[in-house]
Amino acid sequence: MTTLLETRYRAVLRLLPASYRREREEEMVETYLWDIDRDLQDQSRPTLGEVASIAALAVRCRLGAPGSPRRYAVLGAAVRLFALAAVLLQAASAVVDRILELTWSFTHGASGRQMFLSGFTGRGATDTVVAVLTWTLPLLWAVAYFALLHDRRRPARYSALGAALPTLWPLVRPLTGDGMPPGVPWYETSAALLAWLPALALCAAHHRDAPPARLPAGSPGLVFLAGCVVTGGSLVLVPGAADFVWAPATGFVVGALGWLLWRVRRGDGTxxxxxxxxxxxxxxxxxxxxxxxxxWLHVPGAGVLLGGGLGQTAALALLTAALAVVGGRDLARR
Structure with missing residues (x-):
């Protein structure tokens, strides 16, 4: 006779893929029920740790654990590459942005240094701490990138999550009641998604059973340097159009276009x-x-910024559509 606890365990195990359950469900249920008295099984529930462990196993199975069906292997490879490319993009943007800011501040005399330091001083303790963390924590994207490519998965996870933290403050700040006017909610939400989705994808897809992360071409240092050159060059050459998205968007356009050209030369080797x-x-x-x-659409005098932004938008839309078409054809062919 099936007890209530066994029914509950089987309900939680439904998180796992059907192919995995067919092979191991009975063994797992027996293991969970092994040392629990049958008279107590109708009053017991799976522990929170057991549920979390099964959920984590379900994620690993669907993201390319050994023995998973091919569709899960493909999904896992795609999510790992998504995380790696996003971390690289944000690492190069964060490092270049801060290098250029420091260079400008300390090459413009006392007024430049004072302008830089005023971003951290002259405010309340909370605002000062937030300003320091907002400036420093995004540098952890670079730590996450190099840790991931050197197969240091735990430091890579922690670094990515730490780097994404500053994007939550604009969303949380209105709840603190500090009297500051709210920001632009749709931009703040999109910025948070751009940081947190790659960070969570890195944590989920680069699990202990996943293959080591690797770049399609080039060494980690050279690829990172190329990303810094592209993002930094876009800020230096077109400063009038540069906002917070300009550098990473330019980096993605150049990188995605380069990948498409490289793929044409390699054929189906990707x-x-x-x-x-x-x-x-x-x-x-x-x-x-x-x-x-x-x-900025209705702001007078923002012609350069609007022109550059609209050009980037068109390029991003075309490249994203082209990549989606290529990806769909790849899956259909395979």
Missing amino acids: SPGAALALAALGLLVLAARVAALYP
């Missing part, structure tokens, strides 16, 4: 799901680009 992974990242960047551009 990993399955790579195009769809880049298309998903392009969609995120496009959402942030549109959200950042919208408030």
Whole structure:
């Protein structure tokens, strides 16, 4: 006779893929019920730790654990590449932005240094701490990138989550009642998604059973340097159009276009799901680009910023659509 606890365990195990349950469900249920008295099983429930462990196993199985069906292997490869590309994009943007800010501040005399320091001083303790963390924590994207490519998965996870934290403050700040006017909600939401979706994808897809992260081409240092050159060059060459999305959007456009050209030369040698992974990242960047551009549509004198932003929007839309088409064809062919 089936007890209530066994029924509850089987309900939780339905989180796992059907193929995994067919092979191991009975063994897992027996293991969970092994040392529990049968008379107590109708008054017991699976523990929170057991439920969390089964949920984590379900995520690993659907993201390419050994022995998973091919569709899950493809999905896992795509999510891992999405996370890696997004972390690289934000790492290069964060490092370049802060290098350029420090360079400008300390090459413009005392007034430049004072302007830089005023962003951290002269305010309340909470605002000062938030300003310091907002400036420093995004540098952890670079730590996450290099840790991931050197197969240091736990530091990579913690670094990515820490780097994404500052994007939550604009969403949480109105709840603190500090009297500051609210920001632009759609931009703040898109910026949070651009940070948190890659961070969570990194934590989920680069699990302990996943293969080591690797770049399609080039060494980690050279690829990161190329990303810094592209994002930094876009800020230096077109400063009038540069907002918070300009550098990462430019980096994505150049990187995605380069990947498409490289794929044409290599034929079908790319990993399955790579195009769809880049298309998903392009969609995120496009959402942030549109959200950042919208408030400037009716601002006089913003012609350069609007022109650059609209050009980027068109390029992002075309590249994202092209990547989605290529990705769909790849999946159909395979």
